[in-house]
Amino acid sequence: MSNPKIAVVTDSAAYIPQQALGDFDIPVIPLWLLWDDDSYRDGVDIDPPTFYQRLRTSKTFPSSSQPSRGEFVDFFKKVSAEADAIVAVMVTSKISGTFANAVAAQEQLPDLNIRVVDSHSVTMGQGFAVLAAARAAAAGKSLDEVVAAAKHVCDNVELIFAVDTLEFLHRGGRLGGGARFLGTALKLKPLLYFVDGQIEALTKVRTKRKAVARMLDIVEEWLDGKRMAEVAVADVDTAEEGDALAQQIKERFGVSIVHRTTVSPVIGTHAGPGTVCITYYPELEFFATHGTN
Secondary structure, three states: OOOOOEEEEEEOOOOOOHHHHOOOOOOEEOOEEEEOOEEEEEOOOEOHHHHHHHHHHOOOOOEEEOOOHHHHHHHHHHHHOOOOEEEEEEOOOOOOOHHHHHHHHHHHOOOOOEEEEEOOOOHHHHHHHHHHHHHHHHOOOOHHHHHHHHHHHHHHOEEEEEOOOOHHHHHOOOOHHHHHHOOOOOOOEEEEEEEOOEEEEEEEEOOHHHHHHHHHHHHHHHHOOOOEEEEEEEEOOOHHHHHHHHHHHHHHHOOOOOEEEOOOHHHHHHHOOOOEEEEEEEOOHHHHHHOOO
């Protein structure tokens, strides 16, 4: 009997760059960007350049929303037409209702073999888990093994970022533990990271240059002598800073590939322009023994 075809899917918060996707075909369900009287499918009806151009001049602030249960039902039905099982790796449930609606749709479709994974992350923290699952599926692994590959990255990935201002996270209600930095001097640059799926505060420094240097120091401390398995740099409307950070990572950590990406408009709504982010996970024995990385 041939191995079942397992489709790995995700939502638009992952925003995986083509360089990282390679030949993988990973269906994406878009989140929603709401602005004045307009509704946009994240990354479909509005792309990052268009979004940031409007954000610079707009007098109003956009908000976001998750795909509905009905949208997930339709999405899963469409994907299942060409797959025997689905592994859906979703944006962290701590800052979005996307995971909850995916689970609700899963429960409404008992005849379909669907597993929903909470990535506890966003952008490439989520994206690396998606890619791990896709590699496992391509290698002919079982459904349980594909889910395990995704969860192992979720448990080990680190995402650290520096923002120009906390205004966007605060207005969007996503600040979490970073709220303790509110009210500090405007010129201070907060460093934040994800812990168990939500944003927490690390420290704050006086300039963006020092913020980037401190991020690199923290990453080195967290690695504790291990090598990076994969790493990505995402920027929010500050490509030159992102490119410079990627080059520093290559030189400092001896990696040949640093995936470069921006973030989707929905994530950019909450992070705000000027944000730079490092996402990585260390080399893991799990993948060496399971042959999927």
